[in-house]
Amino acid sequence: MLLGMPHPSRINRQAVIDTARAILEEAGPEGLAMREVARRLGVRAPSLYEYVEGRDALIRALIAAGLDELGTALVAATPPDASALDRMHAIADGYIDFALRCPALFSLALGPCPDAHVVDAVHGERASAPLLEAVAAIAPEERQLNAAQSLWSLVHGYVTLELAGQFRLGGTPRAALHEMITVYCAALGEAAEEKPIPAV
Amino acid sequence: MLLGMPHPSRINRQAVIDTARAILEEAGPEGLAMREVARRLGVRAPSLYEYVEGRDALIRALIAAGLDELGTALVAATPPDASALDRMHAIADGYIDFALRCPALFSLALGPCPDAHVVDAVHGERASAPLLEAVAAIAPEERQLNAAQSLWSLVHGYVTLELAGQFRLGGTPRAALHEMITVYCAALGEAAEEKPIPAV
C-alpha cells in the first residue's frame, strides 16, 4: 500500500541533468530534446517538468555545471610549485583538454549564447579564477587584468578554432600557441621591472 | 495569357538568402525558420524549396557568403603601404569590426558547426588569406604558418569572448589585444634575423 509515500520518484534532477549532458555530447545541442531525455530515463516528457523548469533551464544547469567543472579542472591542472610560466602553460593545456574532452558542453558554456541561457556570473568567475591567479604571479598588478584577458583570448581562440576544424593548413598550432604564451609572458615579466609595453 | 512564361517567379534564390540573413541577425539561428523566411517573402514555406535544397543548405549558403565577405572586408581593411605591423593591427580591427557588425553570421560561420553546415574549404581560405599575407611580411617563411595560426587564435578568441560577453571585469581588453600583437610581432621580427623563438 505504501501509505504516506505513494510513489517514490523513479528519477531525480541530477539524473535528468546527467542524461541531458550525455545526449548533448552525443547529438549536439540540436539533438538535446526533452522527449529524448525522457525516453532514456524510461519516462514521458511531461514528467521532466517536476525536476527542471524547462529546456532552457536544463541548458542553464548544464552550462553552470560545465563552467564550475572547468574551474576545478584548471585548478587541478596547475602544478603548485612550478614556475609562474610553467603554471601558465599548464593552465592553457588544462583549458584545451577540457574543451576536447567535452566539446559540446564547452561550446555551449563559452560560445555565443542567447539570453535564455545566461547563468549567474559566479560560474564564469570560477572558470577564470585559476588563470587570473597564474597571471598575478607574472604581471605587475596594474597589468594583470589586461594580461589575463589577452592570454584567455589566445587560448580560447586556439581551442575554438581547433574544435571548429579551422587549422586545415597543418603546421603545429598547439606548439605555436605555447610559443606565443612564452613570448608574451617574457615581455610581461620584463615589464614588471621596467616600463609598460608599448601599445600599437 | 503569358504564353510560355506562365508565372514569372515572385522570388529568387538571392532574395531567400538575404531574407534568411536578416532573420538570422534579428532572431539568432533558432529564429531562422523556413516558415518565417517564406512569410517575409509573401509566400509559403514549400515554395522555398524551388530555390534552396532545405534549411541546412540555406545555412551553408549563409556561411559561405559570410566567409567570403569577411575575406573581402579584411582586404579592404588592410592599408597597402603601411608597415607590416600596422597592417596586422588593421586586420585584427577589421576582423573584430566584421564580427560586431554581423555577430550571428560570424558565430555561425566561425563557431562550432555540425557536419550538415560545413562548406567548401575555399571560403575559409578566402577569409584567412589576408592574415596569412600580412604575416608573410613579418615572419621568416618557416614560421609563417605557426605565426598566422597564433595570431588568428588571439584575435578570434578576443572577439568570441567579447561577443559572449565574457569580459565582465572591465579593463581594456581591446588595447590588451593590440599590445599582445605588438609584442608577438616584435619577437617574430627579431626571429627573422636571429634564431627561432624558444617553445615552452
Place this chain on the structure above:
DNA sequence: ACCTGAACACCGTTCAAGT
C-alpha cells in the same frame, strides 16, 4: 507526490494538385 495521455502551437519537409 509523481507520472500519464491528450492537446496546443510550433518545426522541416514531401507531394499531389492547381495555374
Place this chain on the structure above:
DNA sequence: ACCTGAACACCGTTCAAGT
C-alpha cells in the same frame, strides 16, 4: 515553372486526470 494546401513526423510545454 512556380506556388499551394494537406499531410507527416517531429518539437516544447501545459494540464486535467490517474494512482
